[in-house]
Amino acid sequence: GQQLNQSPQSMFIQEGEDVSMNCTSSSIFNTWLWYKQDPGEGPVLLIALYKAGELTSNGRLTAQFGITRKDSFLNISASIPSDVGIYFCAGSLTGTASKLTFGTGTRLQVTL
């Protein structure tokens, strides 16, 4: 089946630093999504990407849909303590209102 691998698995950074994480797939997706999950809560959508090569920003977050449609990255600039959490990529073959395949997650810890 389809599998999404995220790297790094976890990272410790200092407040104010920029963060980069990526997601690779063994097969093509037509939609890429990035979610953040806080402990004890459900995932919250951060950015949605619908087109190969697309670069989209949402505040301090920037994400790109890889040209091969098999990868995506998420950057967070000037990290703050509330950025702590687990970041998941997710892919879909037929858009966001259908089955999503989630990645393995990147756990982010921000130190003061």
Next chain:
Amino acid sequence: NAGVMQNPRHLVRRRGQEARLRCSPMKGHSHVYWYRQLPEEGLKFMVYLQKENIIDESGMPKERFSAEFPKEGPSILRIQQVVRGDSAAYFCASSPVSSSTDTQYFGPGTRLTVL
């Protein structure tokens, strides 16, 4: 506008009992999705439903698991004769009319513990 609601938030069952997990989608949403998350893992798709219809159940185990989304009332994920391996967080998501860009909004999850 209230978000996706799930109850109970925590559920403890003994092996062999039944577990019923409820999901009320956001107002105006007619599509519901169920996902399972094991500790330290990503979410795994289980089933996608519209009112009174199962659209995609490719992620549902063949036995003991069933889901419904009746015309009235919440969506129910039912697990019969639970085993320890069923212990996980179960998340429900909802979306409005199915289009290629409709976002899935997730509920807070039900954490099932099987003793």
